[in-house]
Amino acid sequence: MARGSAAHDVFGAIADPTRRRILERLGNTERSVNELTAGTGLTTSAISLHLQVLLRAGLVSRRVAGRHRFYRLDPAPLRDVADWAAQLSAFWAHNLDRLQQLAEEKDASSNRTED
Amino acid sequence: MARGSAAHDVFGAIADPTRRRILERLGNTERSVNELTAGTGLTTSAISLHLQVLLRAGLVSRRVAGRHRFYRLDPAPLRDVADWAAQLSAFWAHNLDRLQQLAEEKDASSNRTED
DNA sequence: CTGACATTCAAGCCAATACTTGAATGAGGA
DNA sequence: TCCTCATTCAAGTATTGGCTTGAATGTCAG
Numbered sequence: 001m002a003r004g005s006a007a008h009d010v011f012g013a014i015a016d017p018t019r020r021r022i023l024e025r026l027g028n029t030e031r032s033v034n035e036l037t038a039g040t041g042l043t044t045s046a047i048s049l050h051l052q053v054l055l056r057a058g059l060v061s062r063r064v065a066g067r068h069r070f071y072r073l074d075p076a077p078l079r080d081v082a083d084w085a086a087q088l089s090a091f092w093a094h095n096l097d098r099l100q101q102l103a104e105e106k107d108a109s110s111n112r113t114e115d
Numbered sequence: 116m117a118r119g120s121a122a123h124d125v126f127g128a129i130a131d132p133t134r135r136r137i138l139e140r141l142g143n144t145e146r147s148v149n150e151l152t153a154g155t156g157l158t159t160s161a162i163s164l165h166l167q168v169l170l171r172a173g174l175v176s177r178r179v180a181g182r183h184r185f186y187r188l189d190p191a192p193l194r195d196v197a198d199w200a201a202q203l204s205a206f207w208a209h210n211l212d213r214l215q216q217l218a219e220e221k222d223a224s225s226n227r228t229e230d
Numbered sequence: 231c232t233g234a235c236a237t238t239c240a241a242g243c244c245a246a247t248a249c250t251t252g253a254a255t256g257a258g259g260a
Numbered sequence: 261t262c263c264t265c266a267t268t269c270a271a272g273t274a275t276t277g278g279c280t281t282g283a284a285t286g287t288c289a290g
Contacts, residue, residue: 014200015130016278023203033237046279048238053277067236067287075204082200085129088138089190089197131248148267161249163268168247182257182266 010077013057018042019050023059023073030063030072125192128172133157134165138174138188145178145187 014020022036037047051071054060058077063070129135137151152162166186169175173192178185 011130011132011135012277015126017126018278020126020199027203034235042278043280044237045239045281049278052238069237073203078200078204082197082204084135085193085197085200088142088188089193133248149265157248158250159267160251160269164248167268184267 008053008056010057010059010081013053013059014078014081016050016053018046019054022047022050022054023078026060026071026073030070032068032070034068036071123168123171125172125174125196128168128174129193129196131165131168133161134169137162137165137169138193141175141186141188145185147183147185149183151186 014023018040021040025031025036033044033047033051036051037044040047051060051062054071055062059074060071061074063072129138133155136155140146140151148159148163148166151166152159155162166175166177169186170177174189175186176189178187
């Protein structure tokens, strides 16, 4: 991605596998840069840069605690991506009803007490 | 996206806005390169290159008809993207049961809850 | 205060990408 | 056949993005 495109939008941000792994690892817990660096063969600088990209894309937010910065996943842009991809695939398959089904299912999960 | 990442995977392919527009335009109809070029300020060469990327990512397939190539959307990879994004956003929202439901529904692949 | 740790900043490098122009391939029509 | 249209191929260029190293910032522990 060079000319017109940009890594500061969501699609550009999730294009990188390292950043996707970070997001996955950030799934439910907030983690420090050091934690996120562990396992990857990269330096903390590299991970920090990736986190800046994710920040700019609105995919993560951070909490400063002493000399640690804890990063946490922000789901809203991901949901945009999911919607875009789901709509497009459903559109092609002419499964418009399935798209709506998914939307309802999603809606129902928020105000559902127990199954 | 330079080093580790690649435009031949789905996420890299949809990172480019031009390619996303192509996919959207391909929504329900198959279109020729010329048709897809119209409207963009780009050359047919550029669009052709983008289509090759989309082809390699499995996002489109083509039908050769005389001197025209008609490209058509292939929804499967998009559904992968949708699943990935939806799972992650749902994960964060503490809808773990729903995540598991989705996972089982799809592949029953291993989902690790790293502490 | 001093030292060690956690994170970011600043250059700088290399590879990959998006685009262009010009030529090549291939199919249809006169 | 010959010419034209539709598409791709082949360089070539500029820009971007990912990563590293080395220094700067800031914070806790002694």
